[in-house]
Amino acid sequence: xxxxxxxxxxxxxxxxxxxxxxxxxxxxxxxxxxxxxxxxxxxxxxxxxxxxxxxxxxxxxxxxxxxxxxxxxxxxxxxxxxxxxxxxxxxxxxxxxxxxxxxxxxxxxxxxxxxxxxxxxxxxxxxxxxxxxxxxxxxxxxxxxxxxxxxxxxxxxxxxxxxxxxxxxxxxxxxxxxxxxxxxxxxxxxxxxxxxxxxxxxxxxxxxxxxxxxxxxxxxxxxxxxxxxxxxxxxxxxxxxxxxxxxxxxxxxxxxxxxxxxxxxxxxxxxxxxxxxxxxxxxxxxxxxxxxxxxxxxxxxxxxxxxxxxxxxxxxxxxxxxxxxxxxxxxxxxxxxxxxxxxxxxxxxxxxxxxxxxxxxxxxxxxxxxxxxxxxxxxxxxxxxxxxxxxxxxx
Numbered sequence: 001x002x003x004x005x006x007x008x009x010x011x012x013x014x015x016x017x018x019x020x021x022x023x024x025x026x027x028x029x030x031x032x033x034x035x036x037x038x039x040x041x042x043x044x045x046x047x048x049x050x051x052x053x054x055x056x057x058x059x060x061x062x063x064x065x066x067x068x069x070x071x072x073x074x075x076x077x078x079x080x081x082x083x084x085x086x087x088x089x090x091x092x093x094x095x096x097x098x099x100x101x102x103x104x105x106x107x108x109x110x111x112x113x114x115x116x117x118x119x120x121x122x123x124x125x126x127x128x129x130x131x132x133x134x135x136x137x138x139x140x141x142x143x144x145x146x147x148x149x150x151x152x153x154x155x156x157x158x159x160x161x162x163x164x165x166x167x168x169x170x171x172x173x174x175x176x177x178x179x180x181x182x183x184x185x186x187x188x189x190x191x192x193x194x195x196x197x198x199x200x201x202x203x204x205x206x207x208x209x210x211x212x213x214x215x216x217x218x219x220x221x222x223x224x225x226x227x228x229x230x231x232x233x234x235x236x237x238x239x240x241x242x243x244x245x246x247x248x249x250x251x252x253x254x255x256x257x258x259x260x261x262x263x264x265x266x267x268x269x270x271x272x273x274x275x276x277x278x279x280x281x282x283x284x285x286x287x288x289x290x291x292x293x294x295x296x297x298x299x300x301x302x303x304x305x306x307x308x309x310x311x312x313x314x315x316x317x318x319x320x321x322x323x324x325x326x327x328x329x330x331x332x333x334x335x336x337x338x339x340x341x342x343x344x345x346x347x348x349x350x351x352x353x354x355x356x357x358x359x360x361x362x363x364x365x366x367x368x369x370x371x372x373x374x375x376x377x378x379x380x381x382x383x384x385x386x387x388x389x390x391x392x393x394x395x
Contacts, residue, residue: 029110038096040106047113048085055081058239059167079164084171085111087144091175092116094140095133102129114250115175127198127206134190141176145169181221183214185254204269207262214255222248267392269354273373276388277381278302280372285314289322289330289338303382305372306339313347313372313379315339343367348383350375361388 031045059077088111095118096106107119124130148169152162180188189210196206222244229236280303281295287306296304296317304322308314321338346368348360364371365385373381 029108029112031110037093037109038100038106040096041108042089043108043110045110045112048111051113051115052078052081052085054239054243055084076163080167080171083164083168084175087141087168087172087175088116090140090144091137091179092118094136096120098136099124099129099133102132104129104133114247124194127194127203130197131191131194134187134194137187138176138179141172141179145172145176148172181217182210183217183251183255184210184258185214185251186217189214189255189258204262204266207258207265211255211259211262214251214258218248218252218255221251263394264392267394268358271355271357271388271391272353273350273357273381273383276383276391277373278384278387280305280379280382282307282313282379283335285309285336287335289325289333289335292317292322292335292338293330303370304335305379305382306335313342313374315341316370316372316382342372346371348373350380358388361385 028041029043029045031043031048033041033043035042056074056077059080060073089109092109092111096109099106099118099120102124104124105121107121109118110116124133146169148165152165152169155165179186180191182188182192184190184193184207192213193203193206193210196209197203200206225240225244226236229240279299279301281299281301282305283292283295284307287295292304295301304317305313306315306317315336317335317339325333325338345366346364348357348364348371350373352360361371361383365388369386370382370384372379373383
């Protein structure tokens with residue numbers, strides 16, 4: 001919006017171009033920290049204890065088939081579960097180590113009810129990196145499965161030792177194959193996302209395709225588990241029904257979350273100032289309320305920015321306060337009486353767009369509900385934080 005002739009131009013107060021924002025650092029998963037790898041804590045979440053108990057009882061009937069174990073069968077079943085969780089940890093560490101080698105810093109490795117997850121400080125910069133990081137976990141499990149099968153064949157182990165080794169091999173093979181299923185939040189979904197991203201040069205499209213595939217898996221996995229029992233002519237057990245149902249719910253909510261995150265990221269990357277910019281007019285600090293109202297009407301401005309002694313944005317007029325001034329008092333009422341001060345950092349460069357613009361707006365609105373947009377030293381409009389939030393939420 002052009003500045004009225006009586007208003008001096010605002011001197012250049014454009015902040016330097018900010019870097020691309022990263023994902024906020026996680027506050028940390030609640031649980032027991034049992035060590036650090038690659039600069040990140042290893043956390044055992046309380047929910048993992050539930051999984052340990054359930055899996056131990058699930059393995060118990062198999063272990064009890066070994067002769068002469070009796071009471072020791074419980075210890076062997078527990079040992080199988082411990083080895084399984086160790087395999088999951090190797091899976092997560094593989095993700096983190098490959099990511100670190102490709103420029104991403106892992107934030108934490110977590111063992112949970114559903115296995116585990118690894119969080120990072122930022123997003124993969126290329127589809128190749130994303131695919132490598134995702135595939136590293138299942139690849140580590142396949143290596144463990146191969147080593148277990150090799151040990152079982154070479155050492156010719158029997159009894160509980162043989163059960164542990166073959167169980168470790170089978171469990172790792174199962175973990176690898178399950179995680180390679182092509183749908184988010186599984187690793188195979190990340191590989192599918194990277195493949196679409198590379199083929200179409202559109203990361204958001206890749207996330208949408210993999211997220212929708214995850215919704216299909218959320219239904220397909222429980223159906224497959226229960227259908228396998230029915231195909232063998234036996235009713236599914238209560239444990240398999242409950243576990244597959246919970247697993248399907250987990251896959252569904254995680255896929256939905258991935259799709260919601262994609263919508264937010266697409267809105268962030270496509271953010272343009274004109275989408276959230278409110279027209280504004282700049283007035284000198286000595287103006288009266290009458291002059292301010294006249295300037296705003298002449299410019300059809302939604303906001304009024306008051307300039308300080310240095311010519312930079314110093315405050316904004318509060319519309320409710322200005323309209324509450326009686327007409328007879330308006331000529332003698334200074335604009336400062338109806339203005340709210342602006343922090344010095346509440347200024348953004350009108351040339352910014354996408355993640356750079358969002359980062360600048362986030363910094364500018366930390367202590368203010370709005371930011372003033374300037375271009376070549378002139379006020380061009382005002383951006384309110386509430387408008388940005390509404391746009392990113394799709395409202």
